[in-house]
Amino acid sequence: MVVDGWLDRLAARRPHVLLAITPGATAARLATEDALVDVGAVVTASPADADVLVVVGYPGEEMADAIGDVWRQLPGPRVRTQVVDPAAAGAAIRAAVAGLSGGGQRAEALRRHDEWRTGADHRNDGDPDESPGHRGHAEHGGHGESMPMPGGLMMAERADDRDGLKLDVLEVTLGPVLADWPAGLVVTAAVQGDVVRKVDARVVGAESTAVPSFWDGADGRRRAAAHLDSLARLLAVVGWPAMAQRVRVVRDAALGAGPVSDVRSRLAVVDRRLRRSRTLRWATDGLGVLTPQMARRLDVTGPAARAADDGGDVTARWRCWLTDADAVLAGRDPGPAVGPRGRGRGDRTASAALLDAACRLMVGLDLAAARIVLASFDPDPDEIAVAVPRRVED
Amino acid sequence: MSYPVWTVPVAAVVLMSFTATAAVLDAVLDSARRGGGWRERVGRPVWEAARLLRQRRRTTVAPDALLWRLGTSGPLVVALLMAVVIPLGGRAVTDPVVGVVWFNAFDVALWLLWWCAGWGANSVYGLVGGYRFVAQALAYELPLMFALTAPAVAAGSLRLSEVVAAQDRVWFVVWAPVAFLVFLLAVTGFSVWGPLSYPAGWDVAAGVLAEPSGVDRLLLLTGRYALLAAGAGMATALFLGGGAGPLLPGWLWSGLKILAVLAVLVAMRRRLPILRADRVMKRAWLVLLPLTLVQLLVVSVLTYGGS
Amino acid sequence: MDALPAVATMLALAAGGIAGLYLVHQVTAVAADPLRASPFVSGSPPAQHAMSRFHVRWYTVTLLFLAFDVEMLFMYPWALVVADKGAGAIVEMFAFLGVLMAGVVYAWREGALRWS
Structure with missing residues (x-):
């Protein structure tokens, strides 16, 4: 036409x-x-x-x-x-x-008319009688409370909430296809209303996960760009897309070939703007506090561990990214073998420790706060070579 | 003073023009990196409309179709019904004795409509977004109501033409600056815009905007801009003296003031991060609400002293 | 013009406009019928219906809100007469609002405004 x-x-x-x-x-x-x-x-x-x-x-x-x-x-x-x-x-x-x-x-x-049906067929390898809601939920069958509903989906189960009320629990999966979310990370959360009650995190791998992280290495500019990349993701999750975009521009400048002084002056503008923003502090203050003891116990290193000595909340962590980014741009040696997220211990990478800490701190928060806490640790799935499931309940 | 019936479509066209202007302003203010001469941006609302007209509608598994439809088209209808009483150059299509309450009633209707937009799709993200709107409304609605009362007290009338006429010497924004600012904030609140777009948060895949596509989405996004435009029109009538101004005709002054307020509202989107309801609830009730009450007290005393 | 015919006309216009837009969309969209698909859960099929007894943690705030909302019923008539009635009306209304604010402060002390 x-x-x-x-x-x-x-x-x-x-x-x-x-x-x-x-x-x-x-x-x-x-x-x-x-x-x-x-x-x-x-x-x-x-x-x-x-x-x-x-x-x-x-x-x-x-x-x-x-x-x-x-x-x-x-x-x-x-x-x-x-x-x-x-x-x-x-x-x-x-x-x-x-x-x-x-x-x-x-x-x-x-x-295409009914992609719900074709999706069910696809997931069950051509068995159209098995509706998709049952996949992986056979264990619900014995409870007697749940029954199949329109579309083959179950109704939510009930459980005690923290106020002693019996309320519906939804199983919500965050990732792997989610905007401004660590690549390949899947967090299965049990939520009541929008409060996260239980968290189960893993990384669904790429075809080959043996590649070293893009951000690793001794290059100061790349190290700074890693922090700015994390910061941009955090700002997007906080709900300040214009600022996230500005930070990405500085990140790209850090990865580019222009003079360092230019990158630093751009960073200084963004830095001032963020540190002065009272509303950003409303969004991040006092959230997801990682104490120094907890940081040591969980093997958290890098900026997140340093931020733990400075209050340990989300605000402390994004400030630490800003400070570190400027320091490595100014010529501080980023250290040869250490990635931007710390050094890790044994076969446990720095990002695995960050993910663990984030999952513990997400429990009991609402979805928005939980996502902000995770973004403030920003584990790099490139580092988490093997999917290690970890489960936390409150 | 009001116009005959044929002016209703005119009012609708005027509102939709301001709506389109708001969308263009938003595109122009976007600080994209490249490919962004302003000429490239002005057309964005047209491209977006074309895109959504081309895009197929979507339904989900066991949606609440009626409420969902109500939620996606409702905000636009509410904006149009608000526009009926908004005066342009001192006159509106209709000028009921309770013009201020009329506006108030429809902004409360938005509680239901935005919630429906989130609930209807039977989607977790939408549902969370819908409930976020209610939580957010609990924070902004009372300050908004008292901010609305201030001009009414100052004018001794709830009829918008009389509120405008009462500002022939001093605009109410001079007496009631706090009420004016609270009003603007509340407009972004019921429009799910910028700092108060918590119900459409990026963290929950755009919440109330997560599931609608095609014409449903087009209506919802248009409704959002239309609400901003209606809010700007109301702010002009209540606080900025309506069509008052030298040399130019009244309707033109009204239009210019509405444009200015609209530009401020649109620009707020890029200035601040989202204010999450759980984080601002305390401030809304313990700072904003007492402030608007004190503002109302000041206006009452000034009005009584001046009468 | 009276409010009722104006509102009725605008409602009819809005309904007509929206219906017209849906008709246009039938022609312009790649397919006229809506596509049935699962709601977006970032890559997984939904485990249950999302519509549920939502845990509204801010229910205490709704009660506070109701108190003030009922108060607004008095506010609008009061706004019309306050200039005539004078100081008495101002004192009475703000004493009443003061009592409500005391309620807010009490609720805040009890933690009703904090829930995360």
Whole structure:
């Protein structure tokens, strides 16, 4: 139709993109973010709003399943693409955006009606009688309280809450496909209302998890960029996208080839703005306090451990990132073998310790606070080579 | 003073023009890195509308379809119904004796509508977003109500034309600056905008905005900008003297003031992080509410002394 | 114009406009019927229906709110007469508001405004 072509052209000026980032693909992610700006695309938080799904890196089997689930949720027009080689990011994104236009989209839409059903078939390997809600929940059967409901989904179970009331408990999975979330991390949380009661975290691996983290090494600029990358993620989760964007610009400057003095002066502007913001402190003060004793017990090192001596809350941690970023840019030796998140102990990496600490501190908080606490530790899944499940109850 | 019935569509068109202006302002103020000459940005609302008209609608597993539809289209309808009483140059489509209460009643209706928008999809993120709106409303609504009362007390009337006329010498923003600021904050609150977009938080995949797509999403996003526009119109009438001003005709002065307020509201989005309800509840009740009460007391005493 | 016809006209306009937009969307969208898909749970299928007895931790605040909300019923008529009635009306109303604020302070001391 004539209208189609006309609307397509307008719509493609600013496509919305959902990112599915696998562990070990940080370089590809940075290149993808850059390429998205070039085509005027904007990153979105949910598949309902997305036109393009970009898979960054090689997903392992479990991650690929999750990505398939999300892909079925895109309403269409939709295009899916993959970025593995950072150098190819621009071409992949441009091709994806071009694919949004044209008659093929209508033809594909006609074949899709009930993705809930097809998703169920897919998940159960072609057994359509087994509805998806039952997957992995056979243990609920004995309780007698729950019964199958429309769509094959169960109703929530009840449990005591902290005030002694019996209230519904929902099982909510955070990740692996979630905006500004550590790549490949899956946190299964039991929530009542929006209060997190129980946390179970693991990293669903990429195809190969043996690669060293992108951020490791003795390069001061890269170390600073690592902290700024974490900070940008935290600010996005706190709900200050404009500031997160500004921090990402400084991060890219740190990774670029421009003079260090220029990077430092840009950082100083952002630094002043953040430290002066009273409303940011309202959002992060007193949240997720990691005491020095706890830090030692959990083997937490790096900026998070230093922040523990300075109050140990989320505010202390983002301040520590700012201070450290400027210090390494100014020439302080970042240390040869230590990554930006600390040194780790034995076969337990620094990020594994951070994830452990974050999970302990998330319990009892509401979803917003829990996500902010996790973002303030920002474990790097690239470092967590083996998926180590850890479970915390309050 | 009011207009004949054919002005209703005119009022709707005027509101939608301000709505579009708000969307354009938001695009222009975006501090994107590259690809961002202002000419590239002005068209963004058009591209977004085209994108959502092209996009397919979505339904989920066992949604509450009726409430969901109510929640996605309701905010726009509320903004249009608010616009009926907002005066442009001293006159509105209709000018009921309870114009101020009319506005108040509809901003309370938004409690239900935003909650429905979150609840309807049967999605955890949407549900959390919907309840976040209620929590947030508990923080901003009372200060808003008392802020609304201040101009009414000063004018001795709830009729908007009389509130505007009572400002012929001094705009109420001079007597009631706190009420004015509280009002603006509350407008961002019921529009789920900027610092008070907690119900649409990024941390829960955009909360109330997580599930709607296509025309549903288009209506909801348009409703959000329309509420900002209606709020700016009301702020102009209540605090900025409506169409009062030298040389230019009244409707033009009204329009310019509304534009200025709208620009401030839109710009707030990039200035502050989200104020989470659990973090600001104490401040709302122990700082903001007493402040607006003192403001009301000041206005009452000044009004009594001046009469 | 009277309020009722104005409001009725605006409502009809809004309903017509929204219905029109839905009709346009039927033509412009890649498919006219909505796509049924599972709600977004960041990559997993939902384990249960999300609609549930939500743990509203701020229920004590709602009670406080109700007290003030009922008070607003007096506030609007009071606003109309305060200039005529004079100092007495101001003192009475703000004494009443003071009592309510005392309630707020009490609730705050009891921890009703803090829940996380």
